[in-house]
Amino acid sequence: MKRRTFTKSTSMALAGATLASPAILRAGSKKGSELRIGFIGTGLRGRNHVRNMIVEEGVKCVAICDIDPNAVEETKKLFDKYKVDQPKVYGEHEYSYRDMLEKEELDAVMIAPNWKWHTPMCLDAMEAGVFTGVEVSGAFSLDECWDLVNTHERTGTHLMFMENVCYRRDVMAVLNMVRDNVFGELLHLRCGYMHDLRHVKFDDGNGGLAFGEKGFAEARWRTEHNLRRNGDLYPTHGLGPISTMIDMNRGNRLVSISTFATKSRSLKNYVANHPKGGENHPYTQLDWQLGDVVTSTITTANGETIMVTHDTNTARPYSLDFRVHGVGGIIDFDYGTQRIHVEGTTEAHSWEDANPWLKKYDHPLWKEFGEMAREAGHGGMDFFLDRQFIQSAKDDTPPMIDVYDAATMRSITPLSEASIRQGGAVQQIPDFTEGKWMTRKPVFAL
Numbered sequence: 001m002k003r004r005t006f007t008k009s010t011s012m013a014l015a016g017a018t019l020a021s022p023a024i025l026r027a028g029s030k031k032g033s034e035l036r037i038g039f040i041g042t043g044l045r046g047r048n049h050v051r052n053m054i055v056e057e058g059v060k061c062v063a064i065c066d067i068d069p070n071a072v073e074e075t076k077k078l079f080d081k082y083k084v085d086q087p088k089v090y091g092e093h094e095y096s097y098r099d100m101l102e103k104e105e106l107d108a109v110m111i112a113p114n115w116k117w118h119t120p121m122c123l124d125a126m127e128a129g130v131f132t133g134v135e136v137s138g139a140f141s142l143d144e145c146w147d148l149v150n151t152h153e154r155t156g157t158h159l160m161f162m163e164n165v166c167y168r169r170d171v172m173a174v175l176n177m178v179r180d181n182v183f184g185e186l187l188h189l190r191c192g193y194m195h196d197l198r199h200v201k202f203d204d205g206n207g208g209l210a211f212g213e214k215g216f217a218e219a220r221w222r223t224e225h226n227l228r229r230n231g232d233l234y235p236t237h238g239l240g241p242i243s244t245m246i247d248m249n250r251g252n253r254l255v256s257i258s259t260f261a262t263k264s265r266s267l268k269n270y271v272a273n274h275p276k277g278g279e280n281h282p283y284t285q286l287d288w289q290l291g292d293v294v295t296s297t298i299t300t301a302n303g304e305t306i307m308v309t310h311d312t313n314t315a316r317p318y319s320l321d322f323r324v325h326g327v328g329g330i331i332d333f334d335y336g337t338q339r340i341h342v343e344g345t346t347e348a349h350s351w352e353d354a355n356p357w358l359k360k361y362d363h364p365l366w367k368e369f370g371e372m373a374r375e376a377g378h379g380g381m382d383f384f385l386d387r388q389f390i391q392s393a394k395d396d397t398p399p400m401i402d403v404y405d406a407a408t409m410r411s412i413t414p415l416s417e418a419s420i421r422q423g424g425a426v427q428q429i430p431d432f433t434e435g436k437w438m439t440r441k442p443v444f445a446l
């Protein structure tokens, strides 16, 4: 992708798309023309963000921080590839990111390491007064969710939760349909994260089996969670899109959750059947805690229920399994499934193909920038996500998916773990807005 000017694309958006989300692409910045960004954690995902942001004019990536020299080398290659100035590198030790925050006079920071670092790094970045973006994860405790909210409120520093699936083309089309009342008043929604990650969890980078210190990329840290935890470990790719449709924290809120898990079989079987594994492999002997399929039911203040599934270990195709169901209609949509029933339009008791509906309600941003977005990753949604981050940081305005949304969605993980431990007992989901949800207005993609 060629370098292009931020302001040029912005004026195109304003000219072409009346409904386009102006906050994604509006010109101008309170901070002047150049946004100074630093990146913490430049592994596989962090490098996606680096790549998307260094091609934007008006953005200067001044520093990166990663404790893995390999990740640093791979990141530096991107700067050569796109012919931009090399950043300053930090990463001598696990807290080097603090030196970066202190010394670099950053306007914004993107945080994308493994999960355990998300909260401490966000807290330090907000304390430093740097507009903060953080990759998705579930929390370890409710306390850390409150820490995010309290630190934001005390420092006034904004935090953007980088939930990219909210920007998926079909998701934004269905959001438009919800807002146009195609399904009537909402009753029930479904979503989840079903992604066979077994090969990722044991990847040693060489065709063998390893996790922990000898693992490659996510195998270094993600697999351990499967060994020790049982809950919805990754709720936000499903819940993020649904949260925009139900106006979560903006006229509605999540109230309670109850979670159940199946037995755990698939990781053991994977190792036992792997050419480099076998029945006697040490990993086959491990007592994996994570149930293969974890199912939560969430209730909302406005009377909807949401079913959320987590499954990253079974043999199955990728799916986020979206369903939106109102009193006047229902849609199932995902890769491979697009079916809809709208009362009064669709023949009674039958489904129709949802694709014409998705096309009709295609969001103006996608119509305008769909082609340009394609190279950015994950089918283009990362283009909109990263541009939103840049624009919100430039303006220093509250992000559309903010600290309250981050706290709420991340809280699902510890709450689901607690529920499973208590045999499915209902857990109350804290109101992280402390009542502000009643007056906050929907903003996403408007």
Ligand SMILES: NC(=O)c1ccc[n+]([C@@H]2O[C@H](COP(=O)([O-])OP(=O)(O)OC[C@H]3O[C@@H](n4cnc5c(N)ncnc54)[C@H](O)[C@@H]3O)[C@@H](O)[C@H]2O)c1
Pocket: 040, 041, 042, 043, 044, 045, 046, 065, 066, 067, 068, 071, 091, 093, 094, 095, 096, 097, 112, 113, 114, 115, 117, 135, 136, 137, 162, 163, 164, 217, 218, 220, 378
């Ligand atoms: N939104 C998406 O579509 C998407 C896709 C993949 C991953 N993710 C999320 O992105 C995050 C990173 O995932 P990944 O696949 O890039 O993992 P990864 O293991 O490839 O990269 C993590 C990087 O963080 C670095 N790191 C760890 N501790 C650090 C510290 N103290 N200081 C500096 N660097 C440190 C590691 O060295 C590594 O390079 C996770 O939260 C993951 O869930 C999101």
